[in-house]
Amino acid sequence: MPASAPTTGVLGIDIGGTKVALRIEPSGADGGPGSGVDVAPVESSFPWTPAASAPRDLADLTDGVAALRARWNGPLTAVGVAMPATVDPAGRVTTWPGRPSWTGLDFGAAMRGLVPGARVAHADDGDLAALAEAAAADCPDLVYLGIGTGVGGGLVLAGRPCPRPGHGSAEIGHMLISMTGAVCTCGRRGCVQATASGPATLRRAAAYRAATTASVDEPDGGEPGGGEPAGVPFAELRAGWLAEADWAVRAVRESTQAAAVAVVSLTEVLHPRLAVVGGGFADGLPGFAAAVDEQARVLGRPGHPPAPVQAAVLGGLSSLSGALLLARQAD
Structure with missing residues (x-):
């Protein structure tokens, strides 16, 4: 694949208590694991502003995603989000002691707005970490x-x-x-x-x-x-x-x-x-x-x-x- 050819990617977001980590990797169609195509991922992270409001946090997250996407040559088809807060089945934050201003936030809608048109899924950060470690350890x-x-x-x-x-x-x-x-x-x-x-x-x-x-x-x-x-x-x-x-x-x-x-x-x-x-x-x-x-x-x-x-x-x-x-x- 030519270096300049657009590459379809997927975005991972790890929302933590003090910082956010982001990474874009090729999707399965254009260079995911096992595809044999070598396309380097891009990643970044940024700290949360202490005691900031939810709108400020979301603005920072939007800016972080936009900056990372600017380094990726191609569309994003899917986003996975690891989240430490408690989110109800409707996608609304019910509690997050580390960022109390997020309580009541329509988290699902906010995440879908980061990359319009991409499929978005979110889950508890500990559950996702366990799945990733189980796969890495083959356990x-x-x-x-x-x-x-x-x-x-x-x-x-x-x-x-x-x-x-x-x-x-x-x-x-x-x-x-x-x-x-x-x-x-x-x-x-x-x-x-x-x-x-x-x-x-x-x-x-x-x-x-x-x-x-x-x-x-x-x-x-x-x-x-x-x-x-x-x-x-x-x-x-x-x-x-x-x-x-x-x-x-x-x-x-x-x-x-x-x-x-x-x-x-x-x-x-x-x-x-x-x-x-x-x-x-x-x-x-x-x-x-x-x-x-x-x-x-x-x-x-x-x-x-x-x-x-x-x-x-x-x-x-x-x-x-x-x-x-x-x-x-x-x-």
Whole structure:
């Protein structure tokens, strides 16, 4: 195919709590997987403006899609969207604690307006990430935890998403692991997300580091409460984790333990063959998944070992890869 020839493409959109990732790949007709035609994809990402309104977010998303399309020589036939918010069957956002201004938004209509004429499908980001990781690992029975701004998750059993379409998503981040744990963004105490998410870990790390450098004698309390310092920058946590600084190891280990509890509990009920840990936050901390696996081994009971835990094959791009799978199905 000549380099200048138009190429039909599909668009994947991964809408996260703090950023959006976009990628256009050739469709099956013009160079998709297995076609033998080598056409390079194009991709980009941009951060959300903190506390912006839904109209501002949608304007930024529209601009991001338009800029990426300008780099693609050809039409788009389908769009797949990975979304962390709860969207009802009519396509309307019912809740998204990370972007509360989106509540009530006609999400389906907004996504269709991004690429007029293209077929559009959307699904939970954790469910899509699980499907993408199951395909990458060639594993039909898999549990996925995506640890980033929140904690997403998904289940694939016998090669199919669980729960089945039309029955909600696998909200692993909102599994209760402690009746008296930290407060989650959903308002409850003790969700996996309340301990294991990136922001929760960064806040604890700030409190633990402050406690080790305090010039006055203060109790070395556990989970920081009201008036806690802002979270440390991720780069500093990563450096502290790699240097095995006590404050960083303590904060991250609490997160990996929460993830391990989720893996062990799901193994007891569903018996997946593999557990995968991904998401931007976990992917950025070398050894995070291995630490989850180590703690899961400790929590296993005799004769009933938990599923082995490994890092996501697709790293922090699992949800985006799942969105592209969804686009190809819609194409």
